[in-house]
Structures are given as C-alpha cells and as structure tokens.
Amino acid sequence: MPPTSAGGNRVPVIAQLVQVDEDTVRDVIHRFNEVGPACLDPRWAGGRPPPGSARGYPQPAQA
Numbered sequence: 001m002p003p004t005s006a007g008g009n010r011v012p013v014i015a016q017l018v019q020v021d022e023d024t025v026r027d028v029i030h031r032f033n034e035v036g037p038a039c040l041d042p043r044w045a046g047g048r049p050p051p052g053s054a055r056g057y058p059q060p061a062q063a
Contacts, residue, residue, distance in 0.1 A: 015022045
C-alpha cells in the first residue's frame with residue numbers, strides 16, 4: 001500500500017484496489033511512515049505443533 005500511496009493514489013482508490021477497508025489503508029500508511037518497510041513484515045506465528053512432536057517434526061524410529 002505505501003508504494004501505491006507514494007504514487008499519488010488516494011485512500012479510497014487504494015482500498016478498492018486491495019479490497020480492504022479505508023481505515024486499514026490509513027493504518028498501514030501511518031505505520032509505514034513511523035516504522036518504515038519493517039512494518040510490512042507479516043511476522044507469521046509458528047502455530048501449534050502436531051501431537052507426538054515437541055517441535056512439529058516426526059520423531060525418529062527407535063532401533
């Protein structure tokens with residue numbers, strides 16, 4: 001969104017383009033202005049590992 005904003009597009013146009021609410025566009029632009037490109041990192045969470053595994057990986061077979 002910030003590159004689109006820098007291109008001169010207005011918030012309603014950007015919101016329609018990326019199919020989000022106008023307030024979301026404003027929040028992202030303000031956050032980008034405060035933090036910079038680092039705010040665009042999605043920071044994915046690891047989630048819950050599957051049962052029987054401490055880290056989400058299958059345990060090796062015991063010989």
